[in-house]
Amino acid sequence: MKFGVVTFPGSNCDQDIIDVLSKIMGQQVENLWHKNHDLKGVDMVILPGGFSYGDYLRSGAIARFSPVMQEVIQFASKGGYVMGICNGFQILTEAGLVPGALLHNANRKFICRNVYLKPATSHSLITSDLDLNKALKIPIAHGEGNYFARPDVVKEMEDRDQILFRYCDEHGNVTAESNPNGSLANIAGVCNAGRNVFGMMPHPERAADPILANEDGLGIFESILKTALA
């Protein structure tokens, strides 16, 4: 499978995801520069974490206007697979490719630590191979990860099975205490109605290498490969 990883000038997780996709998963990866319009014929675009254009205004607010994003938006509208992680998720919401918005964390601080995620559905490319009863330990690292959407939008998303991950405790219980950033309904990841655009705040690429003593994130990449290549 051929992945395209976008590098915005302030991306800082682009190399991490490239490493996982190429070295751990053994896939072909193209680097997509933010100033270019060429998606190089990739099967799936990844928007990595970081601070796209400094993000002093609102995370992702400028990135959505970048040349490469015009192509990504086109690509997604034709059903192409797009996944945004952390800053990538923020950019997807700014671009309107997935519903909702990511507000400042409830405690107004940047938070970096391991959290637990409960996959909410198997009915998506990135969760298809996950055990719905197993909590995944995955790190977060963000200042603006507090997911918000209007109640009617959330209702609609729930009805359409668009919630992909919820923050939970290590046993998989979705509780207020296990919500690190104030996200509505503990939402950590979602997809669009067309089920081809995926956004999540936690970083599965930071939990996919034995050297890190945590490979809970691998299942997400394995899901992508199994389903897309099926």
Added chain:
Amino acid sequence: MIKHSKIPQKLETNQPASLETAKELGLLPEEFDKIKEILGRTPNFTELSIFSVMWSEHCSYKNSIVWLKTLPKEGPRMLAKAGEENAGLVDLGDGIACCFKIESHNHPSALEPYQGAATGVGGINRDIFTMGARPIAQLNSLRFGDIHQARNQWLLKGVVKGIGDYGNAFGIPTVGGELFFDECYNVNPLVNAMSAGIVNVGETVSATSYGVGNPVYIVGSATGKDGIHGAAFASKDITEDSVNDLPAVQVGDPFQEKLLLEATLEVIKTGAVVGMQDMGAAGIICSNSEMSAKGEHGMRIDLDKVPMRQENMKPFEILLSESQERMLIVVKKGREKEVEAVFEKWDLNCAIIGEVTDTKRLEYYMNSQLVADVPAEDLVLGGGAPVYHREYREPAYYKENLKFNIDQVAEPKDLKSVADHLIAHPNIASKRWVTDQYDSTVGTATMTTNRPCDAAVVSVKGTDKAIALTVDCNSRYVYADPQKGCAIAVAEAARNITCAGGEPVAITNCLNFGNPYVPEVYWQFVGAIKGMSEACTKFQTPVTGGNVSFYNQSSDEGPVFPTPTIGMLGVLDDTKTLMTADFKAEGDLIYLIGESVNDIASSQYLASYHNISASPAPHFDLDKEYAMHQVLKQLIREQLIVSAHDVADGGLYIALLESAMPNQLGFAIESEEGIRKDAFLFGEAQGRVVVSVKPEQQEAFIELMATSETEFSLLGTVTSGDLKVDEEHLGTVKASKSVYQNVLHEILGA
């Protein structure tokens, strides 16, 4: 000798500066005379400003260099020794080198904690990537006054947010650090930032300038009026008026720094770069003079060509500005286009501001008029900058400390109350309130996120190697006895690296002291240097450089504790040798390696439970400590232990608890006869490590230990959660952990 200088017409018409102006800029009368001698005339204001910043303590090390030169710098792994480059460069083997350094940003942080700390992070990272190394890990060492005072909480919150916002956006993980509170830091907090980067041997860039006619570029952010005289400001005591120096604090932009990092590393690959240096303290003048002096050339610079943030900046302001995220690059003539294309790609300013000359002088023009003309060599450390031998005198308190006798301290009957006190003390408790605000996992190389460990271990991608990093200094010990205390700081750092399964290879230091003109303060400085020399020689960890920060002292409250922070680099040739600090399973045997001593001197227990501050440094035997580390390495290599954690602040009890908490385990131990129980549990005698051993390996463990000179004793066993000493129940891991984890949250809020 009077050096001849062409005295251009325009300069003659510039008003010669007076001695009063020189004094206002922080120069001494004899320094003013020396400047006149060097120039062969009276300097104008711009030139005087140049000398004032370059000869400030911050840039010239004039009051410390005599002693810094006595530190051990040699070692088989040294690729760039202290003082030779922007940061030390250490050979890790297989063609890989590590570039690392620590630096202070104390004075700016005392006034504007957020920007002060943020720009400290920016500055130290530039020191690493200006040499061509990609930073892979950051650490910091922070000290504040009483945490219960509102101002100190404001400082702490600002500093942590500043470090986080800058480092997180820059995108390099913050993997370790220390945080310590004591009233001596009420006015002067200490903010020391460290960075380590990786580069292929032979692919580094030097801070030099040569090749007549080669263009001189300034790249990165535009130059503004921020930070002017910042270097001079850092060389003064903090007073109430210091708040009027606010424009002397710079403002950071981590996004620009990220762009500068990528562009800089990319431009080095073109092979068109002759030399490069970042713009840190004293801005353009500092990089111009240091690079020119090193390359034994001169520069002709047109200051009006510098991209500026604001109009009507004066020549001295452009020269001295400490605007962040800028680099000076000397490029091979004819290869300008390649260089400019890289900066164009990253949307950064890139302007030719002058060229290299053979005059060895720095000639500055503004709108084609010569505004300053100074010899490069005379400005810099090791050249013409002044060097002073300062007077030092043993302070009265030192002898008082030695009178301390443990028998004068009543042994508490209730050991649980001591344990509870220590667990809830901000100096002991979890620092997660702070560390959760730093991105520690970006880069996917931090091996210690999911493995509790005495040092931060970061894998070097593309190799089997990892680097181990730690920052250490118990300043209470250094105050009690500077020489011994600083040797302990080095030993503790080496112990942490060794417990992590690494081999200590080199150190960087950040020497935070009071006013060097106070003989008692300078005595602390001299003692610390001697202790560092002894210990670094013993551990074969040369000093690769660092930074001196004097004047951490207020007019009312006196100097801070002498705080020579040690940043140590270790290497793991194989990531598989990593050793963790956490107990693994109930029933494993707990051993103490090293000797139990009837000592509570300078412990957290003595300082905060008994409120006794006059005592010597804790027990420390450098030779035994070194021998213990060698045994520990062997135990790790032969896989005879499953955890190793050093006994440090809070003593043995806290070390045991810290090993127990990660996996929700406990311990049941027996104390040692002939040693007071409080000393056994809470004393901070050095040279000790708690290890755990699988029962089936006990025999092999004992066999190995018996062949060594190092003392060891069986403490007890790992339990399922009870914390017991001599059958006395001191708590459960669950209860202790819930206190330990939330002490800072209780004080500082969510």
